[in-house]
Amino acid sequence: MIDSGKPPIGAANAEAQTGPRTGGPDWENLNLFLAVARDGGLSAAARNTGRSPATLGRRMQGLERSIGRDLFVRHDRGYRLTSEGQALFAELTEVEARISRLTQRPDPDGLPLVKVSAGTWTTLVLLRGVDSLVGTPPDIRLRFVAAEQVLDIAHREVVIGFRNRRPTETSLAGRKLAAVEFAPYAAAGAPDRWIRVVADTPSARWVAQTSGGDTVCEVNSPRNALDLALAGQGTALLPCFIGDTEPGLQRVGNVVSELSHDQWLVTHDADRHLPEVRRAIDRMCRLLSRTGA
Incomplete structure (x- = not known):
């Protein structure tokens, strides 16, 4: 959120501030607006801000009165931004991005840092x-955050994220990449049994449903399934852009069509024109295009 540089307001005082302030809205109300807009309602925003839903509701009404605009359409399922709310949200996220860049600690090596989140x-x-990504000589520093869950680009947990669907947030921009397909792979002579990954992913759930009890080894990291397959311990369900490039593996079944999905490279709309982010995006897209990923 936007850091106003002001000390935090006490909880009792926060509950009391329900109306407009002289001179327009304060930074804290704008911060709370960002939280409600991102979370789509009062309950989720309350968990993330530490304020009660009732307080947030009053604050949003006060903000609307102070600027003379209707920012939300309120319904049973949550808060939906009006066109004026979307415009304010876009402006505030751009301001938030600028403040984040201005207050970012400089890299000790003098190279701009780009944080990247992707699945295994x-x-x-x-x-x-990676050599083709950082440049020759290196002109960016990359920090990889390997995670199956989606990290929050809007809150700058990462700068670039890879996702299996088009972003819907107004503050995010996406570039569609190649479709991802999955198929079973095994080494020659490997026993006819599945290697199961204990994880909450579509591919892991598919193997769990397909294998039944026909498995002797389970792992909690998808990368270890590849290691076991290469060691000839069974069949692993892998993305084709991985399995097809491993000389020690061969396809032992058809593409699992229900697991196929598009892949999107996603970044914050306010960050994507930064020189270091632009270079990272272009280089990653070239690399993934060459490898079929």
Whole structure:
């Protein structure tokens, strides 16, 4: 959120501030607006801000009165931004991004840092081609955050994220990449049994439903499933852009069509024109295009 530089307002005082302030809205109300807009309602925003839903509701009414605009359409399922609310949200997220850049600690090596989030398999491809990503000589520093869950780009947990669907947030921009397909792979002579990954992912759930009890080894990291397959311990369900490039593996079944999905490179709309982010995006897209990922 936007850091106004003001000391935090006490909880009792916060409950009392329900109306407009002289001179327009204060930074704190704008911060709370960002939280409600991002979370789509009062309950989720309350958990993330530490304010009660009732306080947030009064604050949003006070903000609307102070600027003379209707920012939300209120319904049973949450708060939806009006067109004026969307415009304010876009402006505030741009201000938030500028403040974040101005207050970012400088890199000790003098190279701009770009944080990247991707799943196990996309991260593996990017790491194998990291020399082509950082430049020669290096002109950016990359920090990879390998995670199956989606990290929050809007809150700058990462700058670039890889996702399996188009972003819907107004503050995010996306570039569509190649479709991802999955198929079973095994080494020659491997026993006919599945290697299960204990994780909450579509591919792991598919193997769990398909394998039944026909498995002797389970792992909690998708990368370890590849290691076991290469060691000839069974069949692993892998993205084709990984399995097809491993000389020690061969396809032992058809593409699992229900697991196929598009892949999107996503970044904050306010960050994507920064020189270091632009270079990272272009280089990653070239690398993934060459590898079929």
